[in-house]
Each structure stands twice: as C-alpha cells, then as structure tokens.
Amino acid sequence: MIAKTKLCCAVLIMGSMLIQILLPVQASSTINIQSAKVAVDDRNSRTQRAATRQALTQLLIKFTGQGDISSYQALKTISEDANRYLRAYRYTEENGQLYFVAEFDRQQLETVLKRERLPIWGDRRPDALLWLATENDKGERRITGDGQVNEFAITARREAEVRGVPLTFPLMDLDDAARINAFDVWGLFPRQLNLASARYNVDFVLGARIYRNRTRDFVLPGTDYATNTSGLEPETSAVTQSDFIEPRLEQPLQQAESVQEALLALPEGHITPVALDDGPLFTQEEFSTLAARAKKGRYSLDFFYVPFNGASSEVVHGTLIGDEPNELITQLINRYADHLGQTYAILPGDANSEQRIELSVGNLHDLRGYVAVQQYLEALSVTESVTLVRQQGTVSTFSLHLLGSEKDLRAVLSLDNRLQPLRDAFGQPLEGMHYFWSQ
Structure with missing residues (x-):
C-alpha cells in the first residue's frame, strides 16, 4: 500500500x-446565483414583498436546476418566507423600466436545500453554442449570428439567463463562413457542427432549425383517395415530392457521418435511413404525419444538443411544435437547461x-x-x-x-x-x- x-x-x-x-x-x-431582478411598477412595500418572493423563486430555479419548482412543497415554503433570506435590495431603471434587485444569503439557502434534500447546482455551468437556422417566407435560410439582435436571439438569451445556463451564438465571421453554411446547420448534423464549434471552446453544442408548417394536407401523386387510410383529403391538387420542402435532406444520406445524424434530418417518427434510389423519399404515412404536425401548430423546431465531441449515443434530439416560434425557442432552452440540471445538480x-x-x-x-x-x-x-x-x-x-x-x-x-x-x-x-x- x-x-x-x-x-x-x-x-x-x-x-x-x-x-x-x-x-x-x-x-x-461562473454565474450569479445570489441575486435576481424583477420588473416592478412602483416602490411601495406591498410591491416590494411580492417582488422579493418572485426574485427568490427565480433564484431557486437557477440554484436547483429545476425549471418547474411548483412540485416541491419545501421550495414553495422557502419562497413564501423570502424576507428571511434577503440580505440587501435596491432599485434600478433600464430603458424606462423600474427593476427591484434582491440579493440573498447563498449559504443559508444551501443549508436549507441540503436539509430538505433538494437539488443543488453550483455556480459553475457548462458553456454552450447554439447554431440556429431560420427560413423566411421566400425560402431563404439564415444562421443567427452573435451580433444579430433578432427576436429569436433575444428570446434565447433571456431564457438562458433565467435558467442560469451560459449560451452564445456563433460570430458568423469569415472563419465561420469558411467552415460552415446555412445548409450545414439546416441539416442538423452533429459532427459538422462540432467541427465548426471547436474554435469557441464550449462544453455543449446545440443545433436547431425553425420553419413554418404547411397549412394544407398532403397526398402523394397517384394516391387513391378511396383507399387513403389516413382519412386526409387534399384541399388542393396533389403535390409532388419536389413541392414539399419541410423538413428535407440537404445532403445525400450516404454522406451522413452516422445513422444518428441521418435520423436528425428525417421527418419526425422516421427510424430507418433510406438510399436515394429507393423510390419516393416520403411515404404516404410520412406525408400524413407532416399534415398532422401542421394541425398541431403553425411552426416546428427541430433540435439536438450534445457534449462537444460527444459520442452519437449522447445526442439528444427532438421536435417542438407550436404557433409561436419564440415559444418554441423558450421550450428548447428549458429542455436543455433541464438536461444540464439532471446531469450536474447534486441531490x-x-x-x-x-x-x-x-x-x-x-x-x-x-x-x-x-x-x-x-x-x-x-x-x-x-x-x-x-x-x-x-x-x-x-x-x-x-x-x-x-x-x-x-x-x-x-x-x-x-x-x-x-x-x-x-x-x-x-x-x-x-x-x-x-x-x-x-x-
């Protein structure tokens, strides 16, 4: 020995x-898990008490890594007794909006969380890079860069701040342009995005694409409506495969780096990659799935996130559907933050x-x-x-x-x-x- x-x-x-x-x-x-700010209308005592509770609730979401703390009775009790943990407060004004800024006793909160055996997530958090591709009504696709101030970037940054997860966008400078383009991001291939992310020295890579769902039903050319088991009837004439573009493969499946990468580019529910010469790319079942998706919401967001240079088994991916693209961005950031909380928070x-x-x-x-x-x-x-x-x-x-x-x-x-x-x-x-x- x-x-x-x-x-x-x-x-x-x-x-x-x-x-x-x-x-x-x-x-x-390192993020701040000692203070939080809340927008308020005035400085009276009633508003202050409510803002203190709201600020502590925000802080507990960061502290525990749990997006929904309503199921934890102990956390609700802590929030209701927020003044007990309040160390200092002040007011600040930004762009005409008044904010209440509260600072809480971190050590005391940690003690309570340990005693109640609740999750605790330290202030050291993984850095992440989000590759986000969007498409306008003309079919033009763009990558959201770090210098852009569009609504999607604002929503992602705001939600990441609320959840306490560091998040940035690519610079999209000449170096990025030499490594990747909008078609690469739209394809959602983890290996390509990992390679392009190397210069940013991040822990996690996220990829996402947002597009508008078709509002009409779909049918393959030559389909016999009488035998259409999906129950869907077209509002207009049948469309061909080339008429449909959401989602589509930007590269042949043979060029995908793995089965996992190929799956990410296929419609939701598809589990087997196909060769390009195997006949129609979309079956009637897949067209029906896409039509059903359109009925759930006007927009879809396909996504994945994975540790930088992580294995294919570590890729988490899925599709979010809704009427508001910004709400889909919010859901994506929350899913990612919940994943980190499950991985790094201590119980x-x-x-x-x-x-x-x-x-x-x-x-x-x-x-x-x-x-x-x-x-x-x-x-x-x-x-x-x-x-x-x-x-x-x-x-x-x-x-x-x-x-x-x-x-x-x-x-x-x-x-x-x-x-x-x-x-x-x-x-x-x-x-x-x-x-x-x-x-």
Whole structure:
C-alpha cells in the first residue's frame, strides 16, 4: 500500500511538467446565483414583498436546476418566507423600466436545500453554442449570428439567463463562413457542427432549425383517395415530392457521418435511413404525419444538443411544435437547461448514503497552493467537508465528505480547468482520484 502510494505521488509529480501540453482546457462560466431582478411598477412595500418572493423563486430555479419548482412543497415554503433570506435590495431603471434587485444569503439557502434534500447546482455551468437556422417566407435560410439582435436571439438569451445556463451564438465571421453554411446547420448534423464549434471552446453544442408548417394536407401523386387510410383529403391538387420542402435532406444520406445524424434530418417518427434510389423519399404515412404536425401548430423546431465531441449515443434530439416560434425557442432552452440540471445538480442523500473518498492533487509547491485547493474543494456543491490527510512533496491528499456520489464529483470537476485528471498515454484518466492543480 505504501509502495503504491509512493508510485502514484511520483507519477503526479512527473506529470505536472506535462499537464499544459497533454490535457485539454475545459470551458465553463461562473454565474450569479445570489441575486435576481424583477420588473416592478412602483416602490411601495406591498410591491416590494411580492417582488422579493418572485426574485427568490427565480433564484431557486437557477440554484436547483429545476425549471418547474411548483412540485416541491419545501421550495414553495422557502419562497413564501423570502424576507428571511434577503440580505440587501435596491432599485434600478433600464430603458424606462423600474427593476427591484434582491440579493440573498447563498449559504443559508444551501443549508436549507441540503436539509430538505433538494437539488443543488453550483455556480459553475457548462458553456454552450447554439447554431440556429431560420427560413423566411421566400425560402431563404439564415444562421443567427452573435451580433444579430433578432427576436429569436433575444428570446434565447433571456431564457438562458433565467435558467442560469451560459449560451452564445456563433460570430458568423469569415472563419465561420469558411467552415460552415446555412445548409450545414439546416441539416442538423452533429459532427459538422462540432467541427465548426471547436474554435469557441464550449462544453455543449446545440443545433436547431425553425420553419413554418404547411397549412394544407398532403397526398402523394397517384394516391387513391378511396383507399387513403389516413382519412386526409387534399384541399388542393396533389403535390409532388419536389413541392414539399419541410423538413428535407440537404445532403445525400450516404454522406451522413452516422445513422444518428441521418435520423436528425428525417421527418419526425422516421427510424430507418433510406438510399436515394429507393423510390419516393416520403411515404404516404410520412406525408400524413407532416399534415398532422401542421394541425398541431403553425411552426416546428427541430433540435439536438450534445457534449462537444460527444459520442452519437449522447445526442439528444427532438421536435417542438407550436404557433409561436419564440415559444418554441423558450421550450428548447428549458429542455436543455433541464438536461444540464439532471446531469450536474447534486441531490443530497441522508447521512448513511453520503460518501468519503480520497483525492490526490499534484503541482502544489507552497502553502498558498494548498490553501487555494482546499478552499476550491470546500466551495464545490458536492462536498460537505474537506480534510488534508497526507502531504508528500508537491502532492496533497484530501479526504472529501460528499453530499452526492463520486460520479457527481467528477462531473463538477470536469467543468473547471483548475483541477485536471492525471491521464495515461492513451489520454484516459487513471484509476482513482488523481488530479493536477493547474494554477
């Protein structure tokens, strides 16, 4: 056991000289989970009390990673007693609108959430890049760039701020134009969008396309209406495959990088890719599905999100349907935020289920480095307490009392580049919890 410990420490010490070369830098941002602002009409006491409750509700949504907190009675109780957690408040005015800005006691809120065993999500959040393609009435397709101030971008940024998830759009400068075009984004191919996202150093890549659903029913040429089992009758003459453009493939299926990518470009419900010479691209069943979609709402939003350079099994995709495109954007951001909350928020267990693990950190050359690491570990949402148990050269070993699991700890650490895992020659993390301090 002693020999094994010495070996690990030696490897940590030697690896500290190579960390900047071998390990990739992870991207993430720190968000504000201590204050919130609410639009108000005046400054009277009744308005202030209501605004305080509303501000704390907003903050709890960020704090827990839960879009709908109405099902948590404990959270409703906390919001109703909002003044108990209020530390300070002020008023500010922006573009003629008065806002109430409240600052709450984060430590006290964390204590209550832990006691009630409610989800806790720290202030370190994954960065994301959204590739959004839209189509106007003339059939022209555009990619929403970071410098644009259109309604879709405003809605996405506002909802991302409400949910506490960092989100940006591509610059769409000459570098982006050389790597990708509107047809690539419209095709929603994860590999192409991942490659184009590399320059942005993000943790997640999102792709989406918004289009207007056809308002008439569809039928394939030559269909016998009497035998049409879908029950749909065309309002006008039959349309050909070329008349229909939503959604369509912009590239041959053979060029798709995987079955998963091919599926994303097919109509909702399609589960098997087809070759281009296999006959009609859309069957009568698919036309009926598209017609039924149009009856559900005027617009559709097809989307996917995936960790940067993630495997095809990690791709989450789907279709949202509704009458208002901005509402679909809001739903997309909320789905993505809920996914992150499920992945990174910690659900504290009871005392018997909490874990203690040891974590070794190399590259600590002085007392200042050791103190910085201990404070960093203590501030993580997944840790209850941190204790130094061994010190050998530039390697410190800490005992961590966790609120969650080792998997939760690894997920939280992956969002920050200050602690990076020691890896083998193949780039895989070594067995155990062995890290470098990179500051």
